[in-house]
Amino acid sequence: MITSKQIDILKKELNFTLDENTIQKLDLWEKIFKEYNSHTNLMSRGDIEVLFEKHVFDSLAILKWEKFKNHKKILDVGTGGGFPSVILAICFSDIKVIANDSRIKKINFIKEIKEKLSLNNLIIEYNRVEDIENLEVDLIVSRAVGKMLDVYELSKKHLAKNGDFLIYKAKLSDEEIKNFKKKYKNANFEIIPYKLPLEENYERNLILLK
Numbered sequence: 001m002i003t004s005k006q007i008d009i010l011k012k013e014l015n016f017t018l019d020e021n022t023i024q025k026l027d028l029w030e031k032i033f034k035e036y037n038s039h040t041n042l043m044s045r046g047d048i049e050v051l052f053e054k055h056v057f058d059s060l061a062i063l064k065w066e067k068f069k070n071h072k073k074i075l076d077v078g079t080g081g082g083f084p085s086v087i088l089a090i091c092f093s094d095i096k097v098i099a100n101d102s103r104i105k106k107i108n109f110i111k112e113i114k115e116k117l118s119l120n121n122l123i124i125e126y127n128r129v130e131d132i133e134n135l136e137v138d139l140i141v142s143r144a145v146g147k148m149l150d151v152y153e154l155s156k157k158h159l160a161k162n163g164d165f166l167i168y169k170a171k172l173s174d175e176e177i178k179n180f181k182k183k184y185k186n187a188n189f190e191i192i193p194y195k196l197p198l199e200e201n202y203e204r205n206l207i208l209l210k
Contacts, residue, residue: 010060014064029086032113040107041105053196054196054202056083058168059087067160077141083144130155138160139163139165140155140156142155147176151167152180154195187209194209
């Protein structure tokens with residue numbers, strides 16, 4: 001269950017206040033996630049112990065980007081266990097969130113969560129992102145999937161005009177920047193750093209393609 005300390009962390013670090021309905025849904029999500037993970041590997045046992053700090057908080061760290069809430073249709077490429085797609089769908093019922101993955105065991109879990117939590121704003125796309133018909137989203141996000149250029153190349157067709165592309169990453173390497181600019185010479189990146197609420201120093205970044 002989400003604790004009062006975790007609620008305070010979200011309020012202090014992300015200026016985000018959870019209402020009672022959202023807290024109940026997050027509690028139910030956590031229970032289902034842990035039960036499912038006990039028989040189908042969604043993440044390592046070590047990460048289960050820091051599920052909030054490493055995955056829930058990290059998913060919601062997109063709030064560090066002040067323009068996030070301007071977006072009403074989001075595609076999460078390679079959502080895996082539902083980070084950030086499911087967390088965003090739970091916390092922002094007014095945003096349509098599309099969870100994409102090509103691994104059936106991940107998709108089966110997302111389907112179960114959607115049904116049990118009645119997440120009507122969560123849409124599931126089981127396929128390789130490049131094989132899906134144009135989704136016309138105003139924001140593409142991706143977390144822990146691959147190199148920025150690769151993800152962008154595969155998914156950019158789904159962006160509506162003036163749409164945004166953002167990835168969650170520990171660091172954007174000089175090589176990644178060089179390779180991206182080799183293909184897209186005018187590309188620039190806005191990098192928004194943050195730290196996970198862990199005892200050790202765990203730095204992360206939101207990297208926005210400009």
